Amino acid sequence: MAEGRQNRRYPQNLQGVLHLAIDAGSVAEEPAAVEAMSQERSSWLREALADVCKGQMDEVEQMKQCLAVLNQEEVKGEEDRNEDEEDERESAFEVLSELCENLDNARDLMVLGGLDLCVSKYLGHAQSGLRWRAAQLVASCAQNMPQVQAHLLKISALPKLLQLTDSDPHPKVRVKGLHAVSCLVREQEAGLAAFLSHDGFSVLMRGMQSANQKLQTKSAFLLLNLLTSHPEHKDTVISMGMVQQLVSVLRTPHSPFHEHVLGALCCLVVDCEKGLKDCRDPSLNLEDLLQLRARALQGKDESQEELEFCERLRTACFRGHQSDDHGMDR
Structure with a gap:
């Protein structure tokens, strides 16, 4: 029995300690085992908790040591030494x-x-x-x-x-x-x-227009998230010309982040007359762009959400709607 105790591995984190405590409680439900096991379990728990606390203290000490390195004055002059300091x-x-x-x-x-x-x-x-x-x-x-x-x-x-x-x-x-x-x-x-x-929305707009694909994707995703969570800011971004800018982004070579761009446009037309009006502006030719994009995405499993945004935007902006220009042609 003593050898078994020596070979046991104590939990190294709080979750493990909690599991051990639950196990101890389970043993306590068996009266015959309580006397034999309670002292051993109690000892395990004490040692395990001590290990966890020691580990947490060690982590604080590690952070202090790291901060001591970052707080050091930087020495200028010797290139090799500077590289070592940076490392x-x-x-x-x-x-x-x-x-x-x-x-x-x-x-x-x-x-x-x-x-x-x-x-x-x-x-x-x-x-x-x-x-x-x-x-x-x-x-x-x-x-x-x-x-x-x-x-x-x-x-x-x-x-x-x-x-x-x-x-x-x-x-x-x-x-x-x-x-x-x-x-x-x-x-x-x-x-x-x-x-x-x-002016954070302008920063996101420029991020989507950059040549950095990761920045494009993260910018479009954050824009979509903010517009979805805070629709009260639609007027702010529309007044910045966001619809026109997003459509211009959609005209760049196709990229996976366009899914988020289309999602943001969908947000801007929901319960927002100004957003609808901007999307329907004939100079943007958005309807033709959406038709072409939907055709290109058909049958691609990985693009189904983008296709869905595409169709939703077409329905909201153009189905059942006739522009003034078409009316004049008649």
Whole structure:
């Protein structure tokens, strides 16, 4: 029996400890086994909980060590040394991003000042590898964490992330910046208000018009998500000429992200007369474009949702509707 206890592996996380506790409760339902097992189970639980707590403390220490690396003054001059320092900093960011997938660690990093350091020093760093890793860490911490989101908005992370998304020369920085923007504005009223005040919809429009396919896709997806969740902002984007811009995007060589573009156009015509009017503008020739697109998508299983958006938009805008021009021809 002693050998069996020595060979047992204790749980390394809270979920395992909980399973162990449930098992202990199951044993307690069998009176004959209680006396024999309770002391052993109790010992397991104590040791397992101690291991979990020790692991959590170790993670906090790891974060502190990573922040010590990121807080170091940068030495200029020796190229090899600079490269080594950059490698150390990149490794520190990668460790932090992995650790902060745990929500408790994300909150601890905020308390330790790690997010302030990211925003103040690394989102604008000269090295692109550090910029995108900083944006990635911000995204990891902000996702589904209202307390962290509020802190990042307070220290003006969003305008810096929008700037990275809009104009950074490195494609990966732009993509990671937009991911972090999304984590700050989706399902977050204060984040959306800040996004609007910094002309975020224009940033998404330019992202869809870029040559960066990942940025195109993420921009179109976020636009669709925001319009679906917040239809009250349709007038804002329509007044920006969004319908005309989206149609011009659809005229570019076909890409999978066009599915989200068509979805956004569908949102803009639902219960919105101005959106319908813009889509029916003869100069856009949208009806012919949709007919051609629907024909090209027929029979392609992977394009069924895009085809559905296409048909929905044609029905909403053109079926049963006759333009003024056609009326004059008669």
